Amino acid sequence: MQSFRSEIENPVVEKDILELERKIQLFKEGKIDEERFRSLRLARGVYGQRQFGVQMVRIKLPYGKVTSEQLHRIADVSDEYSRGRLHITTRQDIQIHHVSLDRTPELWAQLEKDDITLREACGNAVRNITASETAGIDINEPFDVSPYAHATFQFFLRNTICQEMGRKFKISFSGTDEDTAISFMHDLGFIAKSKLVNGQTVKGFKVMLAGGLGSQPRHADVIYEFLEEQLLIPTIEGVLRVFDRYGERNKRAKARLKFLVKEIGVPEFLELVAQEKQALSYVTYPIDTTPFEQEITFQKNEIPEISIEDTKSFEAWKNTNVIKQKQDGLFAIGIKVSLGDFYTDKARLLADLVKRYAANQIRLTLRQNILIRHVREDLLPLFYVELSKLGFTDLGFNSTADITACPGTDTCNLGISSSTGIAVELERILKEEYPEYINNKEIAIKISGCMNACGQHNMAHIGFQGMSIKVGNLQAPALQVLIGGGILGDGKGRFSDKLVKIPSRRGPEALRVLLNDVEENQLESENFLGYYDRKGKTYFYDLLKSLSDISNLEATDFIDWGHDENYVKAIGVGECAGVVIDLIATLLFESEEKLTHAKEALKENQLSDSIYHSYTALVNTAKALLTSEGIKTNTQAGIIQNFDAHFVANNTIELPTTFAELIYQIKEEKPSKTFAESYLADATNFYKKVDVFRKNIVSHD
Amino acid sequence: MAIIITDECINCGACEPECPNTAIYEGAADWKYSEGTSLKGNISLLNGSKIEADKAQEPISDEFYFIAPDKCTECIGFHEEPQCAAVCPVDCCVPDDEYVETERELLEKQKFLHN
Numbered sequence: 001m002q003s004f005r006s007e008i009e010n011p012v013v014e015k016d017i018l019e020l021e022r023k024i025q026l027f028k029e030g031k032i033d034e035e036r037f038r039s040l041r042l043a044r045g046v047y048g049q050r051q052f053g054v055q056m057v058r059i060k061l062p063y064g065k066v067t068s069e070q071l072h073r074i075a076d077v078s079d080e081y082s083r084g085r086l087h088i089t090t091r092q093d094i095q096i097h098h099v100s101l102d103r104t105p106e107l108w109a110q111l112e113k114d115d116i117t118l119r120e121a122c123g124n125a126v127r128n129i130t131a132s133e134t135a136g137i138d139i140n141e142p143f144d145v146s147p148y149a150h151a152t153f154q155f156f157l158r159n160t161i162c163q164e165m166g167r168k169f170k171i172s173f174s175g176t177d178e179d180t181a182i183s184f185m186h187d188l189g190f191i192a193k194s195k196l197v198n199g200q201t202v203k204g205f206k207v208m209l210a211g212g213l214g215s216q217p218r219h220a221d222v223i224y225e226f227l228e229e230q231l232l233i234p235t236i237e238g239v240l241r242v243f244d245r246y247g248e249r250n251k252r253a254k255a256r257l258k259f260l261v262k263e264i265g266v267p268e269f270l271e272l273v274a275q276e277k278q279a280l281s282y283v284t285y286p287i288d289t290t291p292f293e294q295e296i297t298f299q300k301n302e303i304p305e306i307s308i309e310d311t312k313s314f315e316a317w318k319n320t321n322v323i324k325q326k327q328d329g330l331f332a333i334g335i336k337v338s339l340g341d342f343y344t345d346k347a348r349l350l351a352d353l354v355k356r357y358a359a360n361q362i363r364l365t366l367r368q369n370i371l372i373r374h375v376r377e378d379l380l381p382l383f384y385v386e387l388s389k390l391g392f393t394d395l396g397f398n399s400t401a402d403i404t405a406c407p408g409t410d411t412c413n414l415g416i417s418s419s420t421g422i423a424v425e426l427e428r429i430l431k432e433e434y435p436e437y438i439n440n441k442e443i444a445i446k447i448s449g450c451m452n453a454c455g456q457h458n459m460a461h462i463g464f465q466g467m468s469i470k471v472g473n474l475q476a477p478a479l480q481v482l483i484g485g486g487i488l489g490d491g492k493g494r495f496s497d498k499l500v501k502i503p504s505r506r507g508p509e510a511l512r513v514l515l516n517d518v519e520e521n522q523l524e525s526e527n528f529l530g531y532y533d534r535k536g537k538t539y540f541y542d543l544l545k546s547l548s549d550i551s552n553l554e555a556t557d558f559i560d561w562g563h564d565e566n567y568v569k570a571i572g573v574g575e576c577a578g579v580v581i582d583l584i585a586t587l588l589f590e591s592e593e594k595l596t597h598a599k600e601a602l603k604e605n606q607l608s609d610s611i612y613h614s615y616t617a618l619v620n621t622a623k624a625l626l627t628s629e630g631i632k633t634n635t636q637a638g639i640i641q642n643f644d645a646h647f648v649a650n651n652t653i654e655l656p657t658t659f660a661e662l663i664y665q666i667k668e669e670k671p672s673k674t675f676a677e678s679y680l681a682d683a684t685n686f687y688k689k690v691d692v693f694r695k696n697i698v699s700h701d
Numbered sequence: 702m703a704i705i706i707t708d709e710c711i712n713c714g715a716c717e718p719e720c721p722n723t724a725i726y727e728g729a730a731d732w733k734y735s736e737g738t739s740l741k742g743n744i745s746l747l748n749g750s751k752i753e754a755d756k757a758q759e760p761i762s763d764e765f766y767f768i769a770p771d772k773c774t775e776c777i778g779f780h781e782e783p784q785c786a787a788v789c790p791v792d793c794c795v796p797d798d799e800y801v802e803t804e805r806e807l808l809e810k811q812k813f814l815h816n
Contacts, residue, residue: 215715253714253727416790451713451790467790480788498788569791571711 012158013112016119020044021105033586043125043163045118046104049411050572054098056411057082057107060121062153063131063146063173064092064364068355071362073114075344075351081107086347088340088368090404090456091128091170093121097411119157124165126156126240132175133365136292137325137332137373141175142194143203147289148232149173155233155285160601160612162240166247166635167255169240170212173205177490181366183208184220184493185459187243187257188236191491193226203229208491209239209269210261213453217495218258221266233285238273241280245636246272279666281608296327296359296374303357306381314384320439321397322380325373333372333383334397338427339405339420340368346390353386367404367444369397400437400445401430404456408449408466409560413572415449417466417477421561422507423447429508434515443528444486445511450571459485461528462514463496464507468569471550477504477560477567483514483540484532494529497537502547503557510547517543587624588694591617591687598680607671614676614683618663621687625653625694640664653689662686703770704783705797710765716785716794717766722814724772725785728765731757738772738814746771747813770800777804778811 008014020041027037041055049056059074066074074094078084081103082096089095099107108118120126129149136144152171156162162169172181174191183189189208194201204226211220227235239257246264248255261269308314323332335350350370354362359374370392375383387393396402403426406412408419426445430437437443448455449466457463463482468475478501485496502510522531532540560567598613619636622643626633631646633639640660647653655662662682669675706716706725717725723737734740735754744754761767768785775796776783786794802810 215713216718251727251729253712451715465790468792470792480790501787571791 008109008112010112013117016044016158017105017108017112020046020108024101024105033583036586039123041101041104042123043120044104044108045121046099046101047122048413048572049097050409050413050415050570051098051411055101055104056095056097057099057104057118058089058121059094059096059111060117060119060128061093061364062129063135063149064133064366065146066362066364067114068351068360070114070116071347071351071354073111073116075347077107077110078344080110084344086342086344087407088337088342088364088370090340090366090368090406090454092130092133092364092366093128094364095407117157122168124167126159126162126169126171129153129171129173130181130366131173132178132180133363133369133371134180134323134332135173135175135363137323137327137330138175139324139326140178141326142192144289144292145173145175145190145192147287147292148190148205148229150292151233151285151287152236156236156240160597160609161237161244164616165240165244166249167252167257169243169257171236179487179489179491179493182456182459182487182493183211183491184487185211185213185217185456186220187212188239189220189491190232195226205229205232206491207235209266210258212256212258213456213458213495214256215451215453216258217453217458218262219493219495220491221261222491223266223270230284230286232287234280234282235273237280237282238276241276242269242272248634249636250632250634275667278668278670279608279611281671296330298359298374298376299356301356303379304382306385308381308384314381316395317384317393318380320395320399321393323371327374329377330373331375331377331380333375333380333387334365335370335372335387335392336394336397336402337369337392338394339423342370346392349390350387350392353383357382365398367398367402369402396438398441400440400443401427403427404444404446404460406448406454408447408455409570410562412449412454414452415466416468416569416571417449417479417504417567418560418562419447419449419455419464419466421563422464422479422504425508425561426511429511433512437515458482458496458498459487459493460496461486462511466504467501468567469501469503469550471553474558475567475569476550476553476558478502479504479507479510481507481510481544484529484537486529497540499537499541500544500548502544503550503553504560505557506547507561510544513543513547514540584624584628584694587620587627588687588691591621591624594620595680595684595687598683602673602676602680605673607673607676610676611666611671611679614679615663615666617683618686621683621690622647622659625690628694628697653693655686655689703773703797703800703802704768704775704785704794705770705799706762706766706768706785707793707795708765709791709793711791711793712765713790714766715788715790719784719788720768720773721776721779721784722772722774722811724769726760726767726769728767729760729763731760732769733757734772739816740814747810768794768797770797771810772814773800774807774811774814777807778815 026032045058047056078096081099087095129152131145131149135146169187171188172186174181190205207224207227208220209223321334363371403423405419405423409415443461445462446455446457446460447464448457457465465480467478469478480501481499482496485494487493558566594613594617598610601610623633623639643659648659726732740754745751
């Protein structure tokens with residue numbers, strides 16, 4: 001594994017990769033705790049999978065932007081370390097599977113050669129920043145959100161304040177009021193807006209807070225109708241600081257931001273954010289958009305003569321898969337990628353095509369597709385012919401027939417029943433029996449293998465969720481049918497109603513019953529959701545109810561889609577959040593580490609970072625003592641309060657002030673060098689006091 | 702009968718928001734008679750025992766979501782079928798043999814909880 005060491009140019013990245021390698025070694029030797037190791041590897045994009053002994057690796061691709069060179073690199077890595085399949089996720093990442101843990105550092109180093117990271121792709125971190133795939137080319141957008149998504153990615157990657165949050169954090173950017181990045185279901189969702197101020201056009205965002213899907217979906221709240229662009233980063237920083245301090249840490253199912261905001265209320269949450277103002281690393285943070293405003297350039301290549309024989313098919317393709325850009329004479333081409341899966345041989349040919357004849361860039365989309373941007377009108381025939389050779393001209397990009405599905409039981413530990421198997425079957429039925437839906441961009445069908453909703457099934461017009469049904473001593477694969485979700489635009493959205501649970505084998509029939517009913521009864525003046533609302537939930541429940549009868553199951557009903565053998569329920573535990581380890585010694589050891597980090601950061605003059613390290617050292621040290629007494633430590637704020645109540649008020653630990661006053665200096669003081677130094681000294685003294693106290697107790701035990 | 706959550710529970714939490722009586726709690730969570738009902742102050746339960754509605758009760762399970770049987774009406778008075786069972790992805794919300802009640806008793810319980 002020596003090979004990659006000398007090749008990485010960026011010392012920060014090099015340190016990261018070497019650390020991963022070292023920790024893998026320590027883990028193998030049994031020298032570090034399994035849970036600790038897991039949370040480290042997750043924050044480096046290395047995830048478990050259903051198959052024992054191999055890993056899924058999530059490649060973080062901010063707003064799905066990929067150059068030709070990067071696509072080649074990812075293809076090479078997949079061939080070398082995985083199995084040649086590239087899976088596009090609903091958050092614009094690429095996942096590869098069946099990777100050996102030992103080889104992940106080497107794999108990462110390979111990717112970094114083309115500036116691709118794994119860092120914070122999984123785990124309790126700021127996850128991939130998503131954005132509308134048409135950002136920068138959309139006729140309706142007030143401005144390109146890509147530079148803002150990019151700046152957000154850069155600013156929070158490896159940022160001290162969001163390395164050990166209670167749970168993951170998702171951010172999205174929508175280019176227009178159509179809200180294609182689905183802001184209402186993100187922890188923070190931004191929609192581009194512009195406004196005239198004193199005759200000047202000012203750029204900004206509508207800001208949505210604390211949305212989410214999962215088994216308990218929550219619609220985000222609008223916290224700003226218009227937030228000026230230079231306040232974007234400081235606002236996110238404030239929210240993350242509050243989430244870190246007040247977010248639940250012990251009860252994993254209640255740890256997302258949506259639960260905190262639901263519990264304390266939006267105004268109270270914003271008040272806490274306001275209190276962080278002094279501590280922010282920047283009061284305003286202007287974002288340089290010029291790198292994204294360069295002239296679009298093309299390679300000078302000879303254009304081959306193309307004659308299209310089947311003009312009807314070509315026109316149909318242009319109609320459903322080609323989008324006119326805001327740049328005159330340029331078009332974007334959508335590739336419908338079934339289930340988000342494509343393979344390295346074709347990925348390479350696509351990369352070459354895009355480099356030779358377009359502007360060397362694709363975007364992966366939120367519906368697991370590919371969008372090629374900047375194609376000249378006269379080159380559309382060439383692209384049609386070349387993409388056809390790759391099987392990349394299936395009609396119906398972003399249509400009803402373009403079904404979204406998570407990997408489900410194929411590779412995911414959490415899957416309950418097959419999502420991809422039923423998706424393939426439903427796409428086939430739409431193509432053969434309901435071809436008119438290939439042109440329908442209104443209704444979306446989405447499928448998840450479990451309630452965690454990675455396939456976004458509970459915000460789609462028609463959704464299916466994997467389940468299981470008990471039939472005597474047997475288990476049959478099942479689907480919950482949901483209807484009535486969708487994006488309404490400008491930050492508004494709907495979650496779907498859970499209608500009925502049916503055996504998976506009847507999924508196609510459920511779709512037929514539903515579509516036939518719509519065709520028969522929907523009024524011309526109504527859209528799908530309008531029709532659903534007029535008839536109401538009970539009508540559709542009654543319509544589908546007979547499919548839920550399990551008294552008449554046949555042998556085939558026990559075999560899931562895409563399988564040959566009887567269904568076996570096998571559900572593992574999620575990895576998203578490493579379980580918190582509360583060994584007192586470990587906690588104190590970590591406090592020492594955090595103090596070291598604070599010292600190092602201070603030496604580098606990274607003042608905010610140093611202060612935050614001192615802060616987490618203080619919290620961690622207090623947590624160690626509370627844990628030794630069996631006192632609850634669910635949130636950082638709770639730890640601070642409980643420490644005063646149990647150790648300071650009764651003078652068990654003597655401090656010059658309360659612990660709260662000591663630690664909350666972070667809210668009162670600007671990140672100056674003087675403060676960073678004194679705060680570090682406070683944290684060090686506190687640690688020493690607690691350490692002595694603890695040693696006394698242990699020696700008396 | 703009240704519904705019980707078996708140890709096949711995968712702790713997904715899908716059932717919790719569906720319960721019309723707020724009878725479902727996450728494992729290890731304290732629960733109260735007053736939450737999601739109109740009960741307050743000192744109350745006598747239908748079996749005669751006296752209790753403080755606002756007092757935190759011990760969790761019934763530390764590992765899985767659980768249903769407080771005294772607050773479960775099997776959705777009688779609200780829905781056609783128990784909603785927790787309808788949305789449970791692994792079919793682990795099942796009738797509890799230890800709390801067998803008639804429909805009339807359940808309806809009475811429903812009225813008691815929401816008078």
